[in-house]
Each structure stands twice: as structure tokens, then as C-alpha cells.
Amino acid sequence: MNGFNGKLKLVLLAAAASVAAFAAEPLTIEEAVRIAKANAYEVLAAQADSRRARAVVSEAKGSLLPTVTVDGQYTRFAAESTVVINSKEPPIVIRPIDQKSVALNLSQRVDIFGVAGLAISGARALFLASEAIVASAVNDAALRAKSGFLDVLRAEELVGVADERIANVQEELRVARLKNQEGAAAKFDVIRFEAELATAEQERLQAANTLDLAKAAFNEVLARDISTPVELVKPGPVPAVARPLADLTELALQQRPDIVAAARRLDYQNRYRRARQKDGLPALNLSGGITYNPDAGGLGGMQSDASATAVLSFPLFDGGTRRARVSQARADEDRARILLAQQSRAVEKEVKQAYLNVESARQQIETAEKGLELARETLRIARIRYEAGVGTPLELSDANVVLVRARTALVDSTYGYRDAIANLQRAVGIEEIFV
Structure with missing residues (x-):
């Protein structure tokens, strides 16, 4: 019996190890999007609503059968x-x-006058609207997966920025101690760099905590345990958006799932109103x-x-019930038409805003790259001046701070551009916005 228990424990440990290895397998952004689309709670709920709408169509068809x-x-x-x-x-x-x-x-x-036929086609319109809502939920899940994926990578790079700052300050501290031993620098310089090192280590701890939280949020987006290990594959370069704004706006108005859903709901209200008019x-x-x-x-x-x-x-007299129902149906149809127009204008604005954000983010990358180049050169000169005895610790510290800010700005602008691309894809409703 003890031998059997030992073998069972080995099997369980091996299974746990294989699961952990699978969970820690590096994910690409495409794989993350696929998992989010399959597991997102909003998608699953929308799919359940769609199945119910399909059953309503079958129920409506049954009214024509004996x-x-x-x-x-x-x-x-x-x-x-x-x-x-x-x-x-x-x-x-x-x-x-x-x-x-x-x-x-x-x-x-x-069905002499086609009332049942209108009920069937109306139910089918609601089913198509529910399918569009599923597609909209899938688009939202894809955006959240991309954003969560990029947040983790951004946090990892910011940890790298913090590590670089620690390495730089440690080097400045080493030089200051050496100069102090030689009598070329005051003890104050050493104390200053020691304090700066403690600050850099604290900021590194905060960056690591931010990374852990980003991984937990990413796991939540994928609907898996938040403690699941996260290893990501850095995506390749993002191509520029080649399509003009007018083309992207037209695509959004034609294919955006929430626009399609609003149009289907208007179709349903139109058929429902016509059916109520035939009640008499x-x-x-x-x-x-x-x-x-x-x-x-x-x-x-x-x-x-x-x-x-x-x-x-x-029917001879119903106390005005039919007329009241027709009035209600006509009001609902007018409201659906207004909501479709409102949704269309909102989509146009969203696409334009997302498109401009992409252009702005792309320019910010160019600015951040130039700023980083300047910051590195400034730090190099400040080190030479300090080691030569003509620079001050304050000048060197300021150069380090400027470098950290420049690196952070480049990281933020790089992933900000990718975020802007993801938001534009969601705004248009399709992934293929580059050609």
C-alpha cells in the first residue's frame, strides 16, 4: 500500500510539474488574444444570449406548424x-x-396576412443582433488582452530602467568613494550617492510590484488564476497604418459589430410594428x-x-388596445433609428480619435528617441566632468534623473503606440488596418 501511495505521489507531482511548465510557456500576443476570446466572461455570456435568441427563432417558426x-x-x-x-x-x-x-x-x-412571417423574420433579426453583440464582446476581449499583454511588457522594461539606474548610481558611488579616499572629493559626495542609491532601490521595488500587479491583471483578462506564471514573447515591429482615415471610418460603419447590432434591432422594431398593425x-x-x-x-x-x-x-372592437400597441411599436422603432444614428456618429468620432492617437504616439516615439540620445550624452559628459574634478555630484545626479526620465518616456511612447494601434483596431472592428 505504501508503495502504491508513493507511485501516486510521483504521478501527481509529475502532472503538477507539467501543468506548471505549460502555464509558464511563453505566450505571443496572438495566443493571448485567442485565449481571451475563448475564455472571457463577457464573450461566454454573449454566446449564451445568442443561443437563447436562436431558440426564439425556432419557437417563432413553430407557430406556422400544426x-x-x-x-x-x-x-x-x-x-x-x-x-x-x-x-x-x-x-x-x-x-x-x-x-x-x-x-x-x-x-x-x-398565416393569411403574414403576421407569423413577420414574427419569424423579427426573431431572426434579434438573433443576428445577438451574434453581432458576441462579435463586439470578442473585439473588447481582444483589446483587453492586447492592453494587458503590453502592460506587462511595459512594466518589465521599466524594471530594466530601474536596474540601469541602480547600476549607474552604483558606479557613481564607486567613483565618489575612490575620489574621497584620494582626498579629491568630500564625504558629502559619498553620502549623497548612497542616498540616491537607496532611492533607486526603492523605485526598483515599486517597479517590481507594478510588474506583479500587471501580470495578475493580465491573468484575470485571460480568465485564469491570477498567480499563473506569465512569460511573454515580445512582439515584432508594428507596421505603419497605411489606410486613410476616410477608408477606416467607412469600414467601421459597415463592419463594426455594435453598428450591425443596432441596425438589426431597428430591423426587428420595424417588423414588430408592421405585425402590430395587422393585429386587427x-x-x-x-x-x-x-x-x-x-x-x-x-x-x-x-x-x-x-x-x-x-x-x-x-376583430370588431378591442377598446383601443391595438392602436395603443401600434403607437408603442412605432415609438420603439423611432428610438431604435435614433440610437443607430447616434451610434454611427459615435463610431465616426471614436475612429477619428483613435487614428489621431496613433499619429501622435508615432511622433512621440521619435521625440523620445532623440531625448534618450541627448540624455545619454549628457550623462557621459557629466561623468567626465566629475571624474576630472570640474563637475559636481548634483550635476551627475541630475543627469542620471534625466536619463531615467528619457528611458521611461521611450518605453511609454513605444507601448503607447502599440496601445493606440490596438484601440484603432477595436474602433474599426477589424485587425487588418495596415494595408
């Missing part, structure tokens, strides 16, 4: 009913003590049935019987 029922009935009375016509003959049973019957009934609604028209219902009574007896008793009925109903 309804068939089978009824079985058994009745036992306290006594049979008889009647005596001739005293010389046995009494005639007019109701047996037991009665059994089976009935097959069929009813069919005839005549309605035709057909029905038929076959009844089998094995215990038929008595006067006029029949073992089987069949019947057919056609009912044509003409």
Missing part, C-alpha cells in the same frame, strides 16, 4: 344508465358504467380530430368519429 395532440380518457360511473322501452325486453344501456376513449386532434393556424385583420384557424370509443353503446353510440372545423375571426 399542433397535434393525443388525449386518452377513462371514466367509471357509480352505475350504468339504462332505459326501458318495452317491458318485455331487457333495458337498453344508454351509458355504460365504464367509458374509455382516445382522441387525435390537429389544429393549424393559417381576420384570423383563420383550422382544426380536426378523430375519436375512438371502444366501449360505445346505448342509443347513438359510435366507436369512432371524425370532425373538421374552420374558424374565421373578425
